[in-house]
Amino acid sequence: MTKKIRRIGIIDIGSNSIRLVIYEHDDRGAHRILGEWKESARLSERIGTDGMLREADILAVAQVLLHFRGICETYGAATIRAAATAAVRSAANSAEVANSLRRRTGLAIEVLSGEEEARLGFLGVINTMSVRDGFLVDIGGGSTEVSLFKERRLLHSVSFPFGAVNTCRAFTRSGELDAGQQQAVKAMIEQAAAAHPWLFTSPGLPLIGLGGTVRTLGKLDQRRRKYPFAQAHNYRVPAESVDELSAALAAMPVAKRKKIDGMPKERADIIAPGLLILQTLFRLIGAAEYVVSGAGLRDGLFYETVAPHRPVADDVLESSVNNLLALHAFMPEAHIRQVERLALKLFDDLRPLHGLSAAHRSYLSVAARLYRLGAAVHYYQYHRHTFYMVAYSRLDGLSHREILLCALIAAHKTKNRTRQTLQPYRDIMTESDESLAAKLGTLLQLAVALDRSETQPVEAVEAEAAADAVRIRLRSREQPLLELKEAASVDKEFQKAWNMRLEFSSEAFSTN
Missing domain, CATH: 3.30.420.150 (Exopolyphosphatase. Domain 2)
Known part of the structure; x- marks a missing residue:
């Protein structure tokens, strides 16, 4: 099915500068910024002692708007919203300014109240x-x-x-x-x-x-x-x-x-x-x-334009994660859902062992859904790309430390590599974050391993901490050979993070 894409130009006629942002929005709900441009205006300085904006200043603004309209047309932005703020609003000839700009540019100028x-x-x-x-x-x-x-x-x-x-x-x-x-x-x-x-x-x-x-x-x-x-x-x-x-x-x-x-x-x-x-x-x-x-006025104009009846997200973090997933729809959806489900089940079953909070569970959830993000750059060594994509894609709803923590969990491969990746960010992270990232990262690795074939053969998983081992029991619709082999390879890193080894048992049954 062909994806329907809408491009929207938002022009902010401010008192200090005039800015254009072009957004792309599709029918999956994904959105991103394609480009941003700025021209200095200093309109507040140009208002005369009589409170009026002069014709020469109106013409200068119109020329910028025409240039920005041309950029919108080049990008195929069929919808353009141009909003003026304090300088135009407070001008004694505010209505005349807005009408003059509309005549010269063909753009409807919204003069926003305070x-x-x-x-x-x-x-x-x-x-x-x-x-x-x-x-x-x-x-x-x-x-x-x-x-x-x-x-x-x-x-x-x-x-x-x-x-x-x-x-x-x-x-x-x-x-x-x-x-x-x-x-x-x-x-x-x-x-x-x-x-x-x-x-x-x-x-x-x-x-x-x-x-x-x-x-x-x-x-x-x-x-x-x-x-x-x-x-x-x-x-x-x-x-x-x-x-x-x-x-x-x-x-x-x-x-x-x-x-x-x-x-x-x-x-x-x-x-x-x-x-x-x-x-x-x-x-x-x-x-x-x-x-x-x-984020601010221009973002608000965008959200109101694409969702005029419900412009406020119920959950900022969920919306942000879902947006990243929709922007990178190449990731196998069923596999990602399975990895998240298994990772969270392991987390919940081992709660008596780790004693971590609901916030830590949410970090694991985010990391599980985004762990393959780096494959957008290249499949091989995607863990390395994943760290930077998660860290710098601006995950809304999280602090800087939490963003980096999610990125470390998502990209975890070995404890040594996590330590190296964390090193430049020591001033932001806490002393315990390295250990936390390794623990949650190995849980994620285990969940990924349990769907190595990406066919979701594992229907249920149970984990229980014994004296010196974590016992993992699987119920599968068929013998999960690839999954068991891959899960066994996680044991070494799991022991480093948890100081416990892994033991597996599997119950397979046929659906015929």
């Missing part, structure tokens, strides 16, 4: 993070949206008319902030926040940051810490790091900021005001930690 912008940012985050309660802070060029959600439901949101670009313009021309200017910015934010009492009623929640300011913060902190995992989404930034960075950047000339490793040159002048907004809101709401989100 509430709509906050809701779409929430959709982007809640579909890519397994977090139940928190604050979202989206710092754009011309506005900052703050939302409170609990039990994965959006409760309150507000759009403040200050962002990184217009705050920089209002308080400093150089991009540097002295003590007096910093105090003035803080006072502005405090006065605006005071009108919304719900901001102060839920201390101790994470602050999940969206937008360029927060992404840059994450990138700078990772470079400073020499963080070994190049993943921005769901990255935690210590509060003291934000305070140190903010103080250092506020006093630093823009020319010097541009030389900092990881600093986008087009953001060097506005990073200090953006961080000050973030810091002040963090303090006011009494947040517990900073979390960087790599």
Whole structure:
């Protein structure tokens, strides 16, 4: 059956930049990003003293949109959503700007209200993070949206008319902030926040940051810490790091900021005001930690477009794993289901021996379903490819440590190889993770071995820990010769991980 593919272009006309993302979505529910493009706009700076966007600036935006529309046509994106945020929304001639852009480009321009912008940012985050309660802070060029959600439901949101670009313009021309200017910015934010009492009623929640300011913060902190995992989404930034960075950047000339490793040159002048907004809101709401989100408004627009009646995923991790499986549909589905079933049954039967938690069981489940992912690169040595594909495909719903742990379990071959693979990530992992990956990895190896023929001859498995051995009893519809031979080869690594040997017995019967 031929797969039906839909390509969607999402254009975000922001106050600082204009971005295009092209997504591909198919009838199996699989989606991926095909490409992303960005043009600097600084629309918040272009609004005149009369509050109007001039014709020359509208024409410049139209030219970018026409270019982006051409890219969409090249990619075959039949659906294009173009959404404008704070700069166009707050312009005195907002309706005229949107109509002019539509006439010049043929694109319907959605001018989002502050509430709509906050809701779409929430959709982007809640579909890519397994977090139940928190604050979202989206710092754009011309506005900052703050939302409170609990039990994965959006409760309150507000759009403040200050962002990184217009705050920089209002308080400093150089991009540097002295003590007096910093105090003035803080006072502005405090006065605006005071009108919304719900901001102060839920201390101790994470602050999940969206937008360029927060992404840059994450990138700078990772470079400073020499963080070994190049993943921005769901990255935690210590509060003291934000305070140190903010103080250092506020006093630093823009020319010097541009030389900092990881600093986008087009953001060097506005990073200090953006961080000050973030810091002040963090303090006011009494947040517990900073979390960087790599998903936001554009992702929210995509989810709403493909599933307008049910845009929020019930289970982020399950959706993410299922998406990877659908994108790599070459993997034998019945075999993958069998491996997961057997692995989880072994885990459950041996619970008195290992005493591991439900979270560890979920890691094994993820690894079991993705262990063959590396065969997309090459079947031989697919374990090596699997590690990098699982680790860097952005498994949503897991922390960085948990992603790496799932990748290690999925790719486990020998204890020595797992130790070598883990070595660059020691700063992220805990001391016990090497042993944990080996234990769960050998359970997965055993489950894979018990379907070596990929014909699912094993109908039931039982495992029981004896004095110095784990006894595995199989019930099969036929004698599982390949499976028993392969399972026996796992014994050596199993003993290293569990300090117990394997014993097998098999009961075969005919279905005739």
